[in-house]
Amino acid sequence: MSTEPSITNYVESLFPTFEPGLKKVLIESGDLKTFDAGEMIMQTGQNMRSTILIVEGLVKLYREGDDGNEFFMYYLQPGNACALSMICATRQETSQVMAKAVEPTKGLMIPISLMDTLMKEYKSWYYFVLETYRNRFEELLTVIDNISFKSMDERLEFYLAKQHRDLNTRKLQITHSEIANDLNSSREVISRLLKKMEQRGTLSLHRNYISYLK
Amino acid sequence: MSTEPSITNYVESLFPTFEPGLKKVLIESGDLKTFDAGEMIMQTGQNMRSTILIVEGLVKLYREGDDGNEFFMYYLQPGNACALSMICATRQETSQVMAKAVEPTKGLMIPISLMDTLMKEYKSWYYFVLETYRNRFEELLTVIDNISFKSMDERLEFYLAKQHRDLNTRKLQITHSEIANDLNSSREVISRLLKKMEQRGTLSLHRNYISYLK
DNA sequence: TTTCCAAAGTGACCTAAGTCACTGTCATTC
DNA sequence: GAATGACAGTGACTTAGGTCACTTTGGAAA
Known part of the structure; x- marks a missing residue:
């Protein structure tokens, strides 16, 4: 087993554009936290005390309906920050979405008390925060487009393409009922729509996984 | 006709929590711009050169589908800033949504060149920006909840309640086809759903307007 | 090998909501 | 006052997609 990367390694490799001083602060004050696959990182109603920078693993953000339905929004990957944790942390508000680790995940926890100074002192941090917001905002806009303007088959295609892109593999290890969720x-x-797509040659279906061909 | 409020009036009354120095900068560098009812303020693909603070009127933000469908997201009112104009302006990106004045509207245009310094110098500005993001983000989350978890009649009720709340009147001057849009x-x-709601006593229907009773 | 269970396939059916093709009804202007 | 056009009401029909009630299948555990 190889040596664990240190916080320094993570910061240097994932946030190369950060100013040296900013990196230093993050390294000194950040706290590395590990989440198991399936563990909740953020839950509706929870009060965040830190901003999270994902440095390893994969986090799924989703909205929960009144009846417990999940609605997938987007993934966070190494190098991403949780926009919501930033807002909630800064404003001391509770979160409105759920974040779950889908793989073993590590996050660099930045105490909210630092936010003000980071924002003021480091232009690269302030740009990073805005960039994070912008990206997530646009992600949400895309979600809205999909559910309001598109039919299920289009949404399914979009979903699979996104899985392929985000997880960077053609072998999508996901069950039909997870997708439905x-x-x-x-x-x-x-199942029916997937079968049609298989007939069209977009993918091939297997037990427990889908080969995305397009 | 009464005297036009000056930029100073607007800033003082709508943004009382801003630091004096910040107010001063906004008053000196902001440019008051007038939009007619129905005029587009921001369009998909447009490149913003300023952030907009709404000081008078009402602005409707909506998403446009490929086929030209509109999908209402939220209103901006005096005292609000356009979160998207902030992001787009700062990052020099193009906007993904449409903003249309629904009433004669005035906006204080803040050149993007100021954003960096405002952010750095004035804590109240940086809080304001974050607050703006958070609010709009949550507004989008609500939109997502509605379209993904709710049926048309629930969405319609929510829509009318929101109109009532945002426009602060029980007499909703809106046609059925505008709502549908x-x-x-x-x-x-x-029309059918409205009729049902009328039967249930939630509202009463009239030509060109709806009396919201609940 | 058998057993067991989650995953997937399938037909029958139901329902919300979109579409079509009208009719009716105000309100303005000519 | 007739005509016009926007707004609204309504019945008939279509369709995507949700639901039910099964069967089938493959793989892991026993």
Whole structure:
């Protein structure tokens, strides 16, 4: 087993554009926290006390409906920050979404008490924060476009393409009912649509995984 | 006709929590711009050169589908800033949404060149920006909740309640087809649902307006 | 090998909501 | 006052997609 990367390694490799002083502060004050696969990182109603920079693993952000439905929004990957944790932390508000580690994940926890100074002192931090917001905002806009303007089959195609892109693999290890959950649909519908896509040659279906061909 | 409020009036009354220095900068560097009812303030693909603080009127933000459908997101009112104009302006990116004045509207245009210094110098500005983001983010989350978890009649109720709340009147001057547009539905469906709501006593229907009773 | 269970396939059915094709009804202007 | 056009009401029909009630299948555990 190889040596664990240190906080310094993570900061240097994932946030190369940060000013040296900023990196130094993050390294000194950040706290590395580990999450198991399946562990909740943020829950509706929870009060955040730190901003999280993801340095390893994969985090799934989703909205939870009144009846417990999940609705997938986007993934966070190493190098990303949780926009919501930034807002909630800064404003001392509670979170409105759920964040779950889908793989073993490590996050660099930045205490909220630092936010003010970081924002003021380091231009690269302030740009990073704005960039984070912008990206997530646009991600949400895309989500809205999809659910309001597109039909299920289009949304499914988009979803699979996104999985392919985000997880960087053609072998999508996901069950039909997980997809149905993410899209807030039902398994049967997804199965039927997937079959059609298979007939069209977009993918091939297997037990427990889908080969995305397009 | 009464005297036009000056930029100073607007800033003092709408942004009382801003630091004196910040107010001064805004007053000196901000440019008051007038928009007619129906005029576009921001369009998909447009490159923003300023951030906008709304000081008078009402602005409707909506998403446009490929086929030209509109999908209502939220209103901006005096005292609000356009979160998107902030992001787009700062990052020199193009906007992804449409903003249209629904009433004669005035906006204080803040050149993007100021953003960096404002952010750095004035804590109240940086809080204001974050607050703006957070609010709009949550507004989008609510939109997502509605379209993904709710049926048309629930969405319609929510829409009317929001109109009532945002526009602060029980007399909603809006046609059925405008509502249909905003919700990306069709007039007939909205008419039918409205009729049901009338039967339930939630509202009463009239030509060109709806009395919201609840 | 058998057993067991999660994952997936499938037909029948239901329902919300979109579409079509009208009719009716105010309000303005000519 | 007739005509026009925007707004609204309504029935008939279509369709995507959700639901139900099964069956089938593959792989892991026993």
